[in-house]
Amino acid sequence: MHYGKDIGGDAMDFDLARPIYQQIIDEYKKKLIRGELRQGDKILSQREYAEKARTNPNTVQRAYREMENMKLVETVRGQGTFVCIAPEQLELIRNEMAGSVIELCVSEMKALGFTEQEIRVRLEQVLVNAKEVITDDRV
Amino acid sequence: MHYGKDIGGDAMDFDLARPIYQQIIDEYKKKLIRGELRQGDKILSQREYAEKARTNPNTVQRAYREMENMKLVETVRGQGTFVCIAPEQLELIRNEMAGSVIELCVSEMKALGFTEQEIRVRLEQVLVNAKEVITDDRV
Amino acid sequence: MHYGKDIGGDAMDFDLARPIYQQIIDEYKKKLIRGELRQGDKILSQREYAEKARTNPNTVQRAYREMENMKLVETVRGQGTFVCIAPEQLELIRNEMAGSVIELCVSEMKALGFTEQEIRVRLEQVLVNAKEVITDDRV
Amino acid sequence: MHYGKDIGGDAMDFDLARPIYQQIIDEYKKKLIRGELRQGDKILSQREYAEKARTNPNTVQRAYREMENMKLVETVRGQGTFVCIAPEQLELIRNEMAGSVIELCVSEMKALGFTEQEIRVRLEQVLVNAKEVITDDRV
DNA sequence: GTGGTCTAGACCACA
DNA sequence: GTGGTCTAGACCACA
Numbered sequence: 001m002h003y004g005k006d007i008g009g010d011a012m013d014f015d016l017a018r019p020i021y022q023q024i025i026d027e028y029k030k031k032l033i034r035g036e037l038r039q040g041d042k043i044l045s046q047r048e049y050a051e052k053a054r055t056n057p058n059t060v061q062r063a064y065r066e067m068e069n070m071k072l073v074e075t076v077r078g079q080g081t082f083v084c085i086a087p088e089q090l091e092l093i094r095n096e097m098a099g100s101v102i103e104l105c106v107s108e109m110k111a112l113g114f115t116e117q118e119i120r121v122r123l124e125q126v127l128v129n130a131k132e133v134i135t136d137d138r139v
Numbered sequence: 140m141h142y143g144k145d146i147g148g149d150a151m152d153f154d155l156a157r158p159i160y161q162q163i164i165d166e167y168k169k170k171l172i173r174g175e176l177r178q179g180d181k182i183l184s185q186r187e188y189a190e191k192a193r194t195n196p197n198t199v200q201r202a203y204r205e206m207e208n209m210k211l212v213e214t215v216r217g218q219g220t221f222v223c224i225a226p227e228q229l230e231l232i233r234n235e236m237a238g239s240v241i242e243l244c245v246s247e248m249k250a251l252g253f254t255e256q257e258i259r260v261r262l263e264q265v266l267v268n269a270k271e272v273i274t275d276d277r278v
Numbered sequence: 279m280h281y282g283k284d285i286g287g288d289a290m291d292f293d294l295a296r297p298i299y300q301q302i303i304d305e306y307k308k309k310l311i312r313g314e315l316r317q318g319d320k321i322l323s324q325r326e327y328a329e330k331a332r333t334n335p336n337t338v339q340r341a342y343r344e345m346e347n348m349k350l351v352e353t354v355r356g357q358g359t360f361v362c363i364a365p366e367q368l369e370l371i372r373n374e375m376a377g378s379v380i381e382l383c384v385s386e387m388k389a390l391g392f393t394e395q396e397i398r399v400r401l402e403q404v405l406v407n408a409k410e411v412i413t414d415d416r417v
Numbered sequence: 418m419h420y421g422k423d424i425g426g427d428a429m430d431f432d433l434a435r436p437i438y439q440q441i442i443d444e445y446k447k448k449l450i451r452g453e454l455r456q457g458d459k460i461l462s463q464r465e466y467a468e469k470a471r472t473n474p475n476t477v478q479r480a481y482r483e484m485e486n487m488k489l490v491e492t493v494r495g496q497g498t499f500v501c502i503a504p505e506q507l508e509l510i511r512n513e514m515a516g517s518v519i520e521l522c523v524s525e526m527k528a529l530g531f532t533e534q535e536i537r538v539r540l541e542q543v544l545v546n547a548k549e550v551i552t553d554d555r556v
Numbered sequence: 557g558t559g560g561t562c563t564a565g566a567c568c569a570c571a
Numbered sequence: 572g573t574g575g576t577c578t579a580g581a582c583c584a585c586a
């Protein structure tokens with residue numbers, strides 16, 4: 001018996017993990033958006049990153065190369081990789097990421113049969129709950 | 140090749156794929172919530188599911204067994220597996236799944252530096268956009 | 279060789295061996311009830327148990343996982359499995375196990391045609407005999 | 418890796434199923450004790466029994482042979498196997514079986530840490546419960 | 557055909 | 572070292 005992917009036909013597909021190089025890019029995008037990394041900052045060398053993350057240097061290289069294509073960073077040979085992003089570009093990415101987060105949320109909620117109004121209500125509940133937790137901690 | 144899994148230290152962690160057996164459970168939960176499966180319905184046999192999804196029957200069995208522990212289904216040896224869930228239990232799962240979807244959304248938005256008010260605004264934008272798309276289609 | 283498993287009809291059934299994973303669970307339940315294992319104790323790792331019992335680690339894992347579902351133990355990845363049971367839960371299991379032992383006894387005695395009064399008498403005989411054996415040993 | 422029984426040492430042993438030929442003997446003993454089979458009755462031929470129980474004829478033969486050794490039955494070549502047991506012998510078996518049932522029960526209860534008095538009390542509970550169930554059914 | 561148990565073993569994350 | 576997931580496949584009872 002085998003359950004090979006090669007037969008073709010109407011197989012169901014399981015969600016795979018997001019590729020590591022994309023996870024690396026996402027991580028940097030978040031740092032940029034949160035201001036933890038700013039224009040001109042030097043980021044980890046590919047080798048350093050690969051060691052810290054215990055991942056394949058080639059994977060890191062792919063991530064860095066794509067970030068360069070996206071105009072997020074610039075690599076100077078012999079010196080390293082530096083943040084290099086225009087403020088408007090940053091704002092664009094911020095909007096893009098927020099958009100995909102919320103769109104995913106809405107589409108999943110609708111797939112569960114929730115109406116728009118229910119989604120609003122549930123969002124409020126979560127926001128209020130989060131506040132109460134903080135308040136509790138303060139007390 | 141390995142990249143120092145044995146060195147110890149503060150490695151970064153990447154998101155892994157959700158285990159297949161849990162993806163199977165999630166899929167059934169969604170079908171239950173959306174009413175595509177109802178009390179008494181026979182679900183795919185373990186072998187059928189394994190063939191369709193091209194996965195190992197043992198993996199499917201684990202999913203089905205856990206669904207039985209969760210009181211979602213009942214299994215009759217030699218006959219198959221049947222939906223068996225109390226309406227209140229169903230409502231509970233619906234709330235649970237909705238909660239985790241929205242909580243994930245909120246925590247990611249906050250990690251991107253969005254305030255609660257901004258989250259509300261962006262949600263509205265997405266909801267309105269969705270409607271416009273529908274309207275556009277109609278026209 | 280086969281003896282007509284495919285003919286259908288009213289075959290007699292023989293008792294099968296209790297599944298190994300259930301025997302493992304029973305063993306642990308007994309140790310908990312007798313106080314040989316207490317709250318917080320680390321139990322054998324899955325591999326250790328499998329080696330000692332010369333069984334497959336997967337079988338042990340199934341037993342441990344079900345014990346976790348029953349809230350008898352808690353598992354910490356990379357560390358091991360630990361007893362974690364509330365006293366009331368322990369008392370429940372004690373009652374449950376005692377109940378099934380005595381119910382089995384009573385049903386078998388009745389199947390042999392013994393009346394309730396005869397069962398009581400025979401129980402007394404066995405209890406008294408047991409005591410005499412002890413007394414004999416002392417002498 | 419293998420988990421072979423051939424290494425020797427302090428392996429735990431799991432309970433195996435009671436051998437089928439003994440289960441066959443037990444079944445006949447019970448029928449004799451309950452009076453469902455009496456002196457002179459013809460029992461199933463070995464071939465018939467093997468078919469009904471879907472078991473190996475050799476297994477049935479072993480059971481019948483041992484029953485003959487125990488003086489429970491007699492086989493007449495060309496005619497079949499017949500119950501052939503003295504009333505005192507029957508009474509002996511009855512006592513023997515009852516004894517082993519109750520001894521097993523007592524030893525298991527003591528292994529669970531129950532005192533003799535507790536065993537008596539629990540027996541009463543089960544006997545009383547059984548009666549109530551019957552009463553409920555009548556109503 | 558259905559589900560249930562078990563073995564054997566690969567590969568992984570976590571510590 | 573720990574547990575977690577998954578595959579592959581044998582063999583079984585039940586219908």
